[in-house]
Amino acid sequence: MSPLTDVHPLTREAIEALLRTSRFGRALHVLKETASTNSAAMALALQGAADGTVVVAESQTAGKGRLGRRWYSPPGENLYCSVIMRNAPADDLSGWLSAVPLLSAVAVAKAVQAVSGLKPSLKWPNDILVGDCKLGGLLCESSLSGQSKTFVVVGIGLNVNSRRESFPEDIREIATSIVTETGRLCDRASLLATLLSELELYSDALLTRPPETFLSGYARLCSTLGRRVRVNMAGGEAVEGLADSIAPDGSLRILCNEVSGGGTVEVRAGDVIHLR
Helix, strand or coil: CECCCCCCCCCHHHHHHHCCCCCCCCCEEEECCECCHHHHHHHHHHCCCCCCCEEEECCECCCECHHHCECCCCCCCCEEEEEEECCCCCCCHHHHHHHHHHHHHHHHHHHHHHHHCCCCEEECCCEEEECCEEEEEEEEEEECCCCCCCEEEEEEEECCCCCHHHCCCCCCCCECCHHHHHCCECCHHHHHHHHHHHHHHHHHHCCCCCHHHHHHHHHHHECCCCCEEEEECCCCCEEEEEEEEECCCCCEEEEECHHHCCCEEEECCCEEEECC
């Protein structure tokens, strides 16, 4: 890192010089601009691109967030990348598909801490927070075409060197960046290389250990647990209560309040709001 410049620009040469992986990032597509790195990676995956193939762009014109939201993607400041993951164990495909989004979020948090010194938390399922502000997020998209062809594209957006005053007004108070939190510009190539190392470690570990054995590590970083939350479901309904734990399939277990009918609900998809 440097107080003045982004030491390694996002060029193929700069990224490859920092890689310490055996697969992740070895097939590397570095784009000046794309609509969405996830869309580009999905197209490559459907054409047979290998496990660990990475698409990274300097800017996105139609960056995708969860639940159909747009991702703020100015050129030359932040990290926008997507990783193709195919390394699923033959005996537990559903467990692998549930684990990949959560473990990818853990990998991102660990990489941010290693490179910047920040200690992010995770908002279920895979938002990256510093305090109550959003540093980044993940969007995982999958294709299920039989064991050998199944893949997940892990899309990652991290606010790295954008100053708070440059954020659009509608997110300025709820978003943050590494430079905002540390006062120092962050080397994006180093951050990407570290992130790919973390992702590869988890990908390899999922071949030999049941996915649920990793949930305690996710739970330790998850700031949603133990908080009062409201979850807005895709169908329009909502539940409120205490975020109690992570279920074995990665869903969020909510102890509902009386207004939501009491009892326990396991949420597999939805927009979580932390209540005060």
